[in-house]
Amino acid sequence: MFDSRRDAAAFVDRMCAAARAENRAAGERLAAIGELDVLRLRQCGERESWSTDTWDAISAEVAAALGISVALASSLLDYARAMRVRLPQVGAALLAGDISYAMFQTIVYRTTLITDTEAMAAVDAELAGKVRRWPSLTRGRLAAYVDMVVERADRDAVRRRREVHANREFSIWDGGQGLTEVFGRLHTSDAHAVDARLDALAASACDEDPRTGNQRRADAMGALATGADRLACQCRTPHCPAQTAPVPRPVVIHVIAEQASVQGAGNTPGVLVGAAGLISAELVAELATSAKLAPLTPFRDVAPEQGYTPSAKLADFVRCRDLTCRAPGCDRPATQCDLDHTVPYATGGATHASNLKCLSRKHQLPETFWTGTEGWADQQMPDGTVTRLRYPPRLSESPGSRAHFLKLIATGSRRTLE
Ligand SMILES: [Zn+2]
Ligand SMILES: [Zn+2]
Numbered sequence: 001m002f003d004s005r006r007d008a009a010a011f012v013d014r015m016c017a018a019a020r021a022e023n024r025a026a027g028e029r030l031a032a033i034g035e036l037d038v039l040r041l042r043q044c045g046e047r048e049s050w051s052t053d054t055w056d057a058i059s060a061e062v063a064a065a066l067g068i069s070v071a072l073a074s075s076l077l078d079y080a081r082a083m084r085v086r087l088p089q090v091g092a093a094l095l096a097g098d099i100s101y102a103m104f105q106t107i108v109y110r111t112t113l114i115t116d117t118e119a120m121a122a123v124d125a126e127l128a129g130k131v132r133r134w135p136s137l138t139r140g141r142l143a144a145y146v147d148m149v150v151e152r153a154d155r156d157a158v159r160r161r162r163e164v165h166a167n168r169e170f171s172i173w174d175g176g177q178g179l180t181e182v183f184g185r186l187h188t189s190d191a192h193a194v195d196a197r198l199d200a201l202a203a204s205a206c207d208e209d210p211r212t213g214n215q216r217r218a219d220a221m222g223a224l225a226t227g228a229d230r231l232a233c234q235c236r237t238p239h240c241p242a243q244t245a246p247v248p249r250p251v252v253i254h255v256i257a258e259q260a261s262v263q264g265a266g267n268t269p270g271v272l273v274g275a276a277g278l279i280s281a282e283l284v285a286e287l288a289t290s291a292k293l294a295p296l297t298p299f300r301d302v303a304p305e306q307g308y309t310p311s312a313k314l315a316d317f318v319r320c321r322d323l324t325c326r327a328p329g330c331d332r333p334a335t336q337c338d339l340d341h342t343v344p345y346a347t348g349g350a351t352h353a354s355n356l357k358c359l360s361r362k363h364q365l366p367e368t369f370w371t372g373t374e375g376w377a378d379q380q381m382p383d384g385t386v387t388r389l390r391y392p393p394r395l396s397e398s399p400g401s402r403a404h405f406l407k408l409i410a411t412g413s414r415r416t417l418e
Contacts (some may be wrong), residue, residue, distance in 0.1 A: 017098070024097040027095035037077060041054060041363075042058070060073070079104070086114075087120075087127075088126055089124045099132065103142060109121055110147060113150075123150055130145075137329070140275075144277055149276050168187065187278055189253060189279060189283065192274065199229065201224065202217045202218075204242060206242040206245075209233050212263060230242070256323070257269075257270030261284045262284060264288075264322045270283075297317060299314050299353040307351060308351060309351075314352075318339055318356045318358065319339075322334050322337075326357045330362070330363055336372065337360050340358070354383070
């Protein structure tokens with residue numbers, strides 16, 4: 001007889017132990033490189049001046065010892081120095097096996113612009129406390145969470161962001177053979193609006209259209225420029241269904257921000273649903289001048305609703321609170337998720353924010369399937385936090401901020417109508 005439940009638990013234990021060992025080993029490798037680094041710097045009498053020659057020599061030594069390229073060794077040396085000098089506490093979490101090397105890399109990358117040592121130490125301490133509770137974030141979501149911590153601690157962030165944002169551009173170079181390359185650096189909100197619009201135009205051709213998705217998106221740029229409401233289909237069939245199909249609806253992008261930021265009086269950045277980074281408070285205020293504003297009702301202290309389907313306002317609130325699917329490692333935007341009753345409605349679960357969460361289609365089936373058979377049971381706290389799925393508190397769950405959340409809806413690349 002075999003006990004599938006016991007076997008599964010043993011496999012999961014082995015898997016987790018191996019992953020922690022892998023994390024610890026990655027931390028240990030960086031720590032050893034860091035100590036070798038210190039030793040060589042002392043021998044060179046350079047201390048922390050870090051000349052290119054010393055850097056190259058140490059990279060070469062690491063590369064030879066590990067049998068890897070000098071470029072890869074140089075990147076390891078970079079992370080080793082970050083662990084030793086800038087992020088010792090986050091480094092300790094890696095050494096303890098609590099976070100993965102990939103997570104550590106993302107944190108190093110997102111914090112490299114901090115120049116103030118006090119701010120750096122504060123960010124290191126805060127992240128070290130939080131990252132252990134963020135085990136299953138996708139890289140994009142982790143980046144946004146780290147950005148938020150940096151934003152709060154780094155007084156210089158606003159000036160630097162202005163400099164970066166000043167570098168917006170859109171350039172076009174004619175190449176050979178009738179093709180032209182473009183390059184752009186846009187506000188994230190504009191870029192996502194363009195992206196969604198290109199997808200919508202590309203999908204307006206019928207299934208018989210011979211072009212690939214990428215080709216249709218490229219051609220949609222032309223349609224966008226001429227103000228066409230759909231892409232001309234190339235199927236050459238006499239009764240192309242695309243001719244009579246409704247034109248794609250205007251693109252809507254959702255930005256969630258605190259009221260003070262919306263009114264231009266706050267520093268807290270907003271979130272663009274479906275995007276990794278944050279929307280700066282300045283851009284939120286600018287968007288707010290032309291976007292449709294939808295105040296978000298806090299649903300924490302109200303009575304449960306009657307019936308299975310939540311009202312539009314309650315659904316809005318849950319989506320803005322969750323931002324993405326709540327299954328571990330899934331970052332499908334909340335706008336593309338269904339609302340799930342954690343305690344099923346049929347067994348008395350309330351239609352209330354504290355019992356509702358966003359789940360993408362893909363993550364509803366396994367959950368239903370595993371519940372009760374392998375111990376995948378969710379528990380949801382009154383503030384919406386789901387345990388068992390081990391998700392971090394979402395943006396809107398920070399104390400006191402909930403009542404002030406507003407939802408901005410910007411439409412199209414001109415951010416006006418809805
Ligand atoms: Zn067609
Ligand atoms: Zn999902």
